[in-house]
Each structure stands twice: as C-alpha cells, then as structure tokens.
Amino acid sequence: MAESDHRLVQTAVIGSATSGLGIVLPQEADELRRLRRRHPTYTYWCGTQLGGCGNKLSDRLCADKVCHFAHAPNASCHRKANGANSADHLFIKQDLARWARGSGVDARAVLRDLGSGPGDAVDFRVRGSRQRVRFQFRRLTHPQWRSAGEELERDAASLDWVFGPGSAHPETVAEMYGRFGHVLRFRFETEGVARRIRIRAEEARSSTDWVPLDACAMTPEGLRVPGVERRRRTSRPVVAPRTPPGGAAPARVPVAPGARASVAPGRGSSADAPDRRADAGAGASPLVRKVQRLVEELNVLAAPAEADIRMKAERLDREAASWAVRYGRLTSSDFWSGKATKVAAQGDSLAGRLEKLAQHLK
C-alpha cells in the first residue's frame, strides 16, 4: 500500500458543487480503475458541504503515490480538511436519514458549522418526540460543550451526545461518566468509497463493542446502544424529562435485538462516581489541570497521525478521564491514609506517558 499523504485531497462530492453525496477516492491505482469503469459518468467536486471552493475536481490515478483528487491548475481553494475522514459528516448524515426512514421515524439530520466548517457537528432531530442526538466532530472546550448542551436542550425531550475521536474535553468526559456512567463515542471505517459510522459506549475501564447505526435504536429515553444500561443519576439533568409536555409520542423506532441487554456484569464501577467529581476539588488541582492540558495537546498532535498512534492517544484520554474521576473522589481521610499519595502518583505517571507520546509526535 502506498504511503498516505494528508495534504492530498482524498474526498469529494459527486454530481455538483452543492451535492451532499460524499466519496473517498480509493488510494490504490487498481481500485480507482475499477471505480472509473463502474461509474464512468461520475463528476467530482470540491463541495461546499465539505467546506470546499465549489470547483470541479479530477481523479488522479497515481502508481507511485496514493490516488487523489486534484483542482484545475489555476484554482484557489481554502478548504481546511482534505483527508480520508473529511467527508464523514456527509456519510453520517446520509446514514441517519436512511436509518430514520427504515424505522418509520420523521427525523432530520442537519450539518452544524461551529466556526471551522460544515463538518463540525451533525444534529439528528426527531420531529414528533423532539429528541436530539448530537454527533460531535470538532473538539469542544468544556464550557463550549456546556453552552452547546444548553442550547440543544432548550426545546428537546432528550439529548444524547456522541463524540468523535478527540472531540470531547477530558472534563466533559469526566462529567459524562459521573452523570451517566458512560460516554458514547463514534468512529468511522472505510468501506469501499464510503465510510461507515460505528458507535460504542465507553466506561472508565470498559467499553461495549463498536456497532453500526442499525444496531442502535431511538427509545423514549434517547439513543440506545447495545450493551448499555442507561443511568440517570444527576441532579442537573443533561436530558429534559422523558415525556414531552406536549404529549407527543416518543419516536417509535423499534428496539434492535440486544439493545435491551443491560451492561455486562463487572462493568459500571465508574457509574458510582458521585456527581461532584471533577467539578470542584479536582478541577482546582494543578495536577488534574496538567493532565488535562497534556491530553488536549496530545489530541491535537495525534489527530493527523496514523491509526495506532490515534488509538494510543484515545486510550490515554480515557485513562486520564477515569483518573480525574478517582482523584475527584478523594476525601480528606484519603490524604491521611496514603491513598491520595497513590492516586497522585498514578497521575504523575500518566502525565509522564502523555508527555512522552506528545514528544514522539513533535
């Protein structure tokens, strides 16, 4: 397989500049030849829904490097995201529309530009039951997440957040753990010229399997991911009351097989985290702030890196979030018993590993 190059344009839209039909160009010459034979009439565009210039693109067949899209020589383009993942918001939008249709639900998926482009977030809105699911691509600071949540909750009966790689701040993750016992994540897998979303629930020390959208279901409580028992143990709910005041029936998406299964035994220790966790004591600790700053820095550095590095960064991100929860739960007696020293030492070791990986990427 040829070396991947992040500067090359690897995604486009098909048919017109305003099209929402995304495509990832195959990197191998043979695959591109096959695509050309199968779809000789396809035209490719630097689509406006990709944050692109709207100009036509040609597909470059290369034997010595990866195949890629190319602008005409005189085109000027300021598109920020060109990599294989840069059309993921279009793929999820299509997938959500298909999922809703298949489930007989009147819903809409909307692209949200939060300042860096049309792929910053995708909101799924069920009309009748006023349920919302936010698929977050762009990284949010903790205060940004809070204010976005307030905005989304304003007229919603339920709100679920599903975070893309590196899009959740460690404090946000810690807060999600504290409130719900888990955080929902998504990632994409390339399938031919498209990319497909996979979703899972992550707890501090365990995760459910990555599943396609079809394995998930909208229930009156919101998005249901197989293997997760929903916990609402919060004094300030992220999600408004289950039954909308207008009395509209919740979405009638059938619950997928397995979706009712509760979380496996042995999981869920993090769900016992008290709501106060990272907010007060831990938030003020210089060590927690240091770890959070390092996680943020690492996520930025790891975003364009190879998959194994991104996975390492993701693991450290999760470890940091669960450590922050443990740190936030320390009581004054823990400081006398030596437990606090132990947890602080774990934080130091974690900071060391975060720094080491970040150094490796610089």
Ligand SMILES: [Zn+2]
């Ligand atoms: Zn362009």
